[in-house]
Amino acid sequence: MASRPRTLYEKIWDAHVVxxxxxxxxxxxxxxxxxHEVTSPQAFEALKVAGRPVRRPELxxxxxxxxxxxxxxxxxxxxxxxxxxxxxxxxxxxxxxNAPAFGIRxxxxxxxxxxxxxxxxxxxxxxxxxxxxxxxxxxTACHGGLGALAFGIGTSExxxxxxxxxxxxxxxRPMEVRVDGDIGPGISAKDLILHIIGRIGAAGGSGYVIEYxxxxxxxxxxxERLTVCNMSIEAGARAGLIAPDDITFAYLKGRPxxxxxxxxxxxxxxxxxxxxxxxxxxxxxxxxxxxxxxxxVTWGTSPEDVVAIGGRVPSPEDFADEAKRVAAQKSLDxxxxxxxxxxxxxxxxxxxIGSCTNSRIEDLRAAAAILKGRRxxxxxxxxxxxPGSGLVKAMAEEEGLDRIFTEAGFEWREPGCSACxxxxxxxxxxGERCASTSNxxxxxxxxxxxxxxxxxxxMAAAAAVTGRLADVRxxx
Amino acid sequence: xQPLTRVEGRAIPLGLKNVDTDIIIPAKWxxxxxxxxLGAGAFEVLRAEPGNVFDDPAYKGxxxxxxxxxxxxGSSREHAAWAMLDLGIxxxxxxxxxxxxxxxxxxxxxxxxxxxxxxxxxxxxVAREGQTITVDLESQTVTTPYQDRFTFEIDPFRKHCLLNGxxxxxxxxxxxxxxxxxxxxxxxxxxxxxxxxxxx
Numbered sequence: 001m002a003s004r005p006r007t008l009y010e011k012i013w014d015a016h017v018v019x020x021x022x023x024x025x026x027x028x029x030x031x032x033x034x035x036h037e038v039t040s041p042q043a044f045e046a047l048k049v050a051g052r053p054v055r056r057p058e059l060x061x062x063x064x065x066x067x068x069x070x071x072x073x074x075x076x077x078x079x080x081x082x083x084x085x086x087x088x089x090x091x092x093x094x095x096x097x098n099a100p101a102f103g104i105r106x107x108x109x110x111x112x113x114x115x116x117x118x119x120x121x122x123x124x125x126x127x128x129x130x131x132x133x134x135x136x137x138x139x140t141a142c143h144g145g146l147g148a149l150a151f152g153i154g155t156s157e158x159x160x161x162x163x164x165x166x167x168x169x170x171x172x173r174p175m176e177v178r179v180d181g182d183i184g185p186g187i188s189a190k191d192l193i194l195h196i197i198g199r200i201g202a203a204g205g206s207g208y209v210i211e212y213x214x215x216x217x218x219x220x221x222x223x224e225r226l227t228v229c230n231m232s233i234e235a236g237a238r239a240g241l242i243a244p245d246d247i248t249f250a251y252l253k254g255r256p257x258x259x260x261x262x263x264x265x266x267x268x269x270x271x272x273x274x275x276x277x278x279x280x281x282x283x284x285x286x287x288x289x290x291x292x293x294x295x296x297v298t299w300g301t302s303p304e305d306v307v308a309i310g311g312r313v314p315s316p317e318d319f320a321d322e323a324k325r326v327a328a329q330k331s332l333d334x335x336x337x338x339x340x341x342x343x344x345x346x347x348x349x350x351x352x353i354g355s356c357t358n359s360r361i362e363d364l365r366a367a368a369a370i371l372k373g374r375r376x377x378x379x380x381x382x383x384x385x386x387p388g389s390g391l392v393k394a395m396a397e398e399e400g401l402d403r404i405f406t407e408a409g410f411e412w413r414e415p416g417c418s419a420c421x422x423x424x425x426x427x428x429x430x431g432e433r434c435a436s437t438s439n440x441x442x443x444x445x446x447x448x449x450x451x452x453x454x455x456x457x458x459m460a461a462a463a464a465v466t467g468r469l470a471d472v473r474x475x476x
Numbered sequence: 477x478q479p480l481t482r483v484e485g486r487a488i489p490l491g492l493k494n495v496d497t498d499i500i501i502p503a504k505w506x507x508x509x510x511x512x513x514l515g516a517g518a519f520e521v522l523r524a525e526p527g528n529v530f531d532d533p534a535y536k537g538x539x540x541x542x543x544x545x546x547x548x549x550g551s552s553r554e555h556a557a558w559a560m561l562d563l564g565i566x567x568x569x570x571x572x573x574x575x576x577x578x579x580x581x582x583x584x585x586x587x588x589x590x591x592x593x594x595x596x597x598x599x600x601x602v603a604r605e606g607q608t609i610t611v612d613l614e615s616q617t618v619t620t621p622y623q624d625r626f627t628f629e630i631d632p633f634r635k636h637c638l639l640n641g642x643x644x645x646x647x648x649x650x651x652x653x654x655x656x657x658x659x660x661x662x663x664x665x666x667x668x669x670x671x672x673x674x675x676x
Contacts, residue, residue: 018658019651023632027651029658031669039553041509052649056659058672067507087507094509105673126673138552138576154554154580156644164648166655170631172575202494203546203572236549238575256676259668267668302494323493323544323593421551423503442498442550444521 005277007174008243009209012149012274016132018166028169031131032148033060033161034117035104037067037095038423039136043159044098055165057103061126064092064109065116069425070386070413073110080110088424102162115389115415118142118356122226123389125255129244129271134161139356139439140239141232145225146252147244147274149209152233172238173283175208179216181290186473188366189224190358190437190456192216192288193231194296198306200286205237208284211276212242216290222251223362230357231439234303243275297343297469298441298454300331305441307343309459309471315339334443335451336431343469346453350434351376351383351464352446353410353457355420358437359388363457364396367437368404370461370475376409377467383410384426386418408464422447435463477585479641483567484610486538487603488529490522491596493544497577500548500556514555515562530563534606542600543570545593548577557584567611569618571596582634585641587613595626613639 006014018027040062047054054060067088075081083089092109099106107114113124118139121127129147134140138152157167177196197204210232217225225242232240249268252258259267294308305328307314316328316339332339337346353359353367364387376383385405387393393415396402402412419426420438422445428434430449437460438445441452453469462472505517523530541560547570548556557580560568568581569589578588589611591599595618599609602620610619613635618626637644648655663670 019654021633023636025631025633027648027654029655029662032672038506042511042554045509046645050645052645055655056670056672058674059670061673085507091507091509124676128669131669136552136554138550140552152552152576154552154557154576154583156554156580156583160645160648163645164652164655165659166648166651168633168644168648202549203574206546206572206575233550236546236574257671257673259671259675263668266666270666302496304494323491327493421498421503423506440496440498440550442496444502445498448502448521 005279007276007280007282008211008241008274009149009174012130012132013171015130025168025170027166028132030134030161030165030167031059032126032133034121034133034135034140035060035062035099035158036117036137037064037091039155040098040158041091041094042155043162044102046159047162052163054102054104054162059165060104060162062095062099062104063107063114063117063120064095066417066421067091067424068109068416070416070418073414112390112394115392116356116359116417118230119359119388119392122146122222123255123391125252125258128252128258129248130274134167138233139230142226142230142356144229144232144239144241145222146248147241147271149239149241151239172209173207175205175210175237175284176282177210177212177286177288178214179288179290180214181216183216183290183293186458186476187293187295188456188458189220189227191296192293193228194298194306194454195293196288197231197235197303198296199288200235202234202302202304203236205232205235208237210235210237210240212240217242218245221362222248223360226360227357231303234439244271295456295459295471295473297459299335299337299343300328301334301441301443302327302331303439303441303454305331309343309469311343313337313339313341313343344471345468346433347379347468348435348463349379349381349432350428351380351460352419352434352436352438353384353460354386354388354418355438356388357439358457359386359392361392361395363437364392364401367457367461368401370458370465370472371408372404374408374465376464379467380464383464384413384419385410386413387415389415419446421445422450435460435469477583477641480566480585480587480613480638482610482612483539484608485540486535486606487540487542487599487609488535488538489600489603490529490541490543491600494546494549495543496550497548497553497556498550501553501559506553506555511558513562514559518559518563537564539564540567540569540609540611541565542596542603543568545571547573549574552576554580557581557586560586569596569599582638583644585638587611587638589618589628591618591626591628598624
């Protein structure tokens, strides 16, 4: 099997093939499954109806995140605060009942380990290099930052994994995105991935699994790699990954669910084999010049609508294909922008720092570094910071970051998906703009009529301080 | 799931590119614990526009939707497929689909048909005239009353499941022995892989 040089993706795939079918699909073993409240109730219900058990409950971890309000969860007497929205409360209650009923480890909303599934998985050492990781959430691609093959699935597949610990899959094609050289100071992993999506397009990775290669990724911290891989889905790729290395191993060592003792050594020895072989062939290769990457912002309603902060709102006529021209015009109408306008002239009423893309401790530190000793502009009406987990929150408080945020006029919240998607109480009002560290600028994503500009944590902080989209490098 | 062999009827000429699953069903509709009734929220934002194709009486109950590139991109929410099914949509024709959404569609008896942009443009024209379009899964063809005939590719396993309305979970559970022996060899060689939450 090892005679032909293989990509990292092919190695992980090969290690998980239970059997191959005549029609070319493969039964792939799933090592780790994350479950949250929104995409699981119908799966548990189907198991119940069919009388099917969960095959390997210890390989699934359940944690609520999407629906949870980010306001305090315990009252002054230490009792859980009831959730006002009846449907949200019912969905959260369903997970709380379903997980233990099927023998699955459940992290309750009030536990310090609770957080966004994609923050919790790596943090607990549940997500590991070389594993297959799935979740009923497209941003599962995130865990590829540890060198795992991680991807989002639908609810029928959640049921399939619970019942069989496998999925029937067609192999994707390996794609390489290479960035060598150096990225300029003040430019983050988020700016880079936005730039990449702008280059390859929202469907540029469809049918592929992306491996991010080159010196820029090798120098990144694990948290930066998680940010990059997280947004692979916004380029249409089901998964993105970065080969694990000493930086990865140092990050994982000692985490609660990571291997220990002799098993740790065996695991690391195996993980060291997880890299693309010399001579392995990618079906598609894209090379990005690191020097071209600037602080990035989006102007439209697709994550491919990216422009450098020093740039201008494009005109529909700038696009070669007709469908894109139509889409661009619709985006501009929705966003309330006119072609030719400087991005730095776009004023902002809301700032959201959070989401599975940018809510880890390094993200909060980057935003706090800009906000320290400064205050949000008067036209910024609502600014919130939502840590990715209770552990991130505690660490930030220990470092005094919470005070920097609140002194700058931000609200300091409890962990959850928050304003990344308009499903819990955190929403951007219709017609208002938000500088957001989340991953999607879709129509209505942050609430009906909300206008989203995707940015990095430092850029979100810069927008808060200046009251408009701004180049963070001027504030450093 | 309902088997799908042949679908004949009017088609909704949406044509839009990058229709994401937040457009198909916004997040506020995802609080349900059921698969039913999501048609009420389907394409809510587009349907708020006067003169939209979904509420045009000419396309009422049309079983086919024609869209642009990258249909179903974004969130993995299967609610998008449930919402489409609730509207009565059984076939979506587009130049490309997101991987996750096309899988979700098939698992709910909805056929994603990939055709080149010029074929999609032609079908949009035919649909706008209110003519019937026929999609035949067995022969993998899309035909119109004007003698247009387009063939499409589909993964044989997906085709088999759609034609017979098969439950994939049941099929895989029948392979329990093969899964069991895979697990046994992993437990022997790399026990840490099998510990999961019990490692803590």
